[in-house]
Amino acid sequence: MSSEAIQRIQQATNYVDPQLWVVTAQHGTSRGGMIATFVTKASIVTDCPRFLVGIAKQHHTWGLIEASGALGLHLIPQNHLDWIVQLGGCSGRDNQGDKLEGLSVTTLATGSPILTEAVAGFDCRVESRLDTGDRTVYLLDVQDAVSTQEPQAALRFSDLIARMPAEESSRLAELYARDQEVDRRAIVEWRADYLEAQS
Numbered sequence: 001m002s003s004e005a006i007q008r009i010q011q012a013t014n015y016v017d018p019q020l021w022v023v024t025a026q027h028g029t030s031r032g033g034m035i036a037t038f039v040t041k042a043s044i045v046t047d048c049p050r051f052l053v054g055i056a057k058q059h060h061t062w063g064l065i066e067a068s069g070a071l072g073l074h075l076i077p078q079n080h081l082d083w084i085v086q087l088g089g090c091s092g093r094d095n096q097g098d099k100l101e102g103l104s105v106t107t108l109a110t111g112s113p114i115l116t117e118a119v120a121g122f123d124c125r126v127e128s129r130l131d132t133g134d135r136t137v138y139l140l141d142v143q144d145a146v147s148t149q150e151p152q153a154a155l156r157f158s159d160l161i162a163r164m165p166a167e168e169s170s171r172l173a174e175l176y177a178r179d180q181e182v183d184r185r186a187i188v189e190w191r192a193d194y195l196e197a198q199s
């Protein structure tokens with residue numbers, strides 16, 4: 001792809017302003033969490049609620065989801081920009097103890113950690129999965145939910161850009177660049193395998 005096309009796509013992608021989510025998971029006594037934007041409602045059927053989420057295989061939380069077959073999804077309140085730093089600014093892989101330390105947590109049907117201060121929280125079981133090389137896209141069967149605040153209280157990506165202090169922003173940007181490199185290699189490898197299987 002030409003660098004001009006990459007620029008045009010990047011510019012157009014700036015029009016997308018997703019909500020920010022916390023994804024949590026627990027296996028045995030090991031628990032973790034991360035920030036995600038790749039989360040979307042995937043069913044209009046009220047008694048068959050579903051979400052789709054895309055989790056990079058390089059993340060510690062991915063291993064916990066694979067092991068437990070469940071996860072918690074949470075909309076982040078405007079006053080909890082600190083959750084972005086705590087959960088998106090380092091990896092549980094680096095053995096820094098309990099990433100959910102200090103957060104108020106409960107459990108519902110699946111046993112996944114549910115953050116009680118989230119704008120809304122969804123307790124989900126993995127129903128199916130799609131391997132895209134860099135990520136696993138999980139189809140989730142929602143088992144239960146809580147909501148504590150008005151929907152407009154939920155943080156969006158544009159809020160993060162506008163309000164995150166410069167020092168934290170540049171640390172997140174560094175991690176983002178590192179994650180991008182790992183994801184890029186995984187996508188390229190996956191595409192090569194896919195094309196070979198098609199031929």
Ligand SMILES: Cc1cc2nc3c(=O)[nH]c(=O)nc-3n(C[C@H](O)[C@H](O)[C@H](O)COP(=O)(O)O)c2cc1C
Pocket residue numbers: 020032033034035036037038039054055056057058059060061062084087088089090091092093099160172175179
């Ligand atoms: C704003 C933002 C959005 C993110 N969105 C995603 C996402 O949709 N999927 C994903 O796999 N990682 C996403 N990440 C990256 C993870 O949250 C981050 O790498 C985290 O530290 C992984 O933690 P873990 O290794 O403990 O699971 C995002 C990070 C930020 C800051």
